Amino acid sequence: MKKRYPRILFQKRLKELRDDLEEMGETTLKAYKKAMITLFDYDEELVKNVIKTGEEIDKLNYNLEHKTMSIIAAEQPVAKDLRFIESSLKVGSHLKRMSLLAANIAEVARHIKDEQIPEKPMDDIKNMAEIVENMVSKSITSFLNQDMDIARELHREDDKVDDLFDTALNDITKSMFDEKDAIYYMVYLLFVARFLERIADRAESIGDRTIFMITCEKP
């Protein structure tokens, strides 16, 4: 028989918090995927959708902050509950930032939609995007399932993204040298590389937060 605990309402509120983060996580991941689709295959509706999602996540994060404050005030959590709540706040803010970066990428798509981008730097971005998508997904899973193994993988993947960023930087610069007229839109592509690298950092931070929440130690 499952043990019944007192503080059932408190447990319910913690579950709600987790559900909210799950929703925020899924929405952020979807927004990210759409941003990448529209970058490679322009779709104005998708761009609008991603930008709107960024604003929505911002609101969801405010709600999450309100909920956590209310839980702290009413329930005065300690130990693992406190660590979970503290981490939820941080993860919420990372997700918000990721979705805004996705919106930034979507906006770049608008600027470069009619340009003929050289293949090499575009491939670099594609490679980065693939790993970053995986990282976003893993970061959310690691936090929700409190999975330290997945959280640790994020470190290795972030290193790969950093390397790819350097490659992209080289290739983009080279394209700029090759064709001066390309500078205008290649700068935007450089922004995309930077945005992707920032998203990867946020995903890694969620993983670190997960490890801290479980072990109380800095990863």
Add this chain to the structure above:
Amino acid sequence: MDYRIEVEKLNVYFDELHILKDVSLKINKNMVTALIGPSGCGKSTFIRTLNRMNDLIDTFRKEGKVLLDGEDIYDPKVDVVDLRKRVGMVFQKPNPFPKSIFDNVAYGLKVHGIKDKDIIEEKVEDSLKAAALWDEVKDKLDKSAMGLSGGQQQRLCIARTIAVEPEVILMDEPCSALDPISTTKIEDLIHRLKKDYTIIIVTHNMQQATRVSKYTAFFLNGEIIESGPTDKIFIEPCDKRTEDYITGRFG
């Protein structure tokens, strides 16, 4: 580390009932130590062992050592009245004597043989000031203590305790009968007193333990499950049972 009290393998029985089981704990000087745990886990029995209050119960029996400044307080040579002067106690419900405010604080001094009126007056004033009560009662010292509010009565009991200059103050849920404002005043008082006294507080209020204490011990079924710095206990306890208790998951 400088320990005021060292308890080694303490076992306490009332008749056949085994109340405390192999309890060992070292209490630091001039620090607040909180004892937490569910009702009936032995916290009160434990602190009552520290000034031999349990001696008043016929069926009480103990094994193990309780050292105050390195000396066994259960040594037959120890004068219990003198011990209780060194280890004072404040109870759950304020228990002023049905006497004037002045007499309540002066009582302990007189019991311990101080006769000089000037000294007594000075100590009463000092104790009431230390207990953050002086300003509220200085104009009515001859009035009955029973007319004070619950929070004031509790601070009076603390003043009475510190008047005899103990080394250790035991507090058994000192705020559980008080409103939040009075509780805050007592907690502020504990913060101020800790530089001069070693304080051990039993509390059912987890947040109070985190607010006032530096060190916490968790009791369960007569045993100390875990003890350590309060921050550690309330943020990352080692034992699952501690975690379950402080997070309210005890079914």
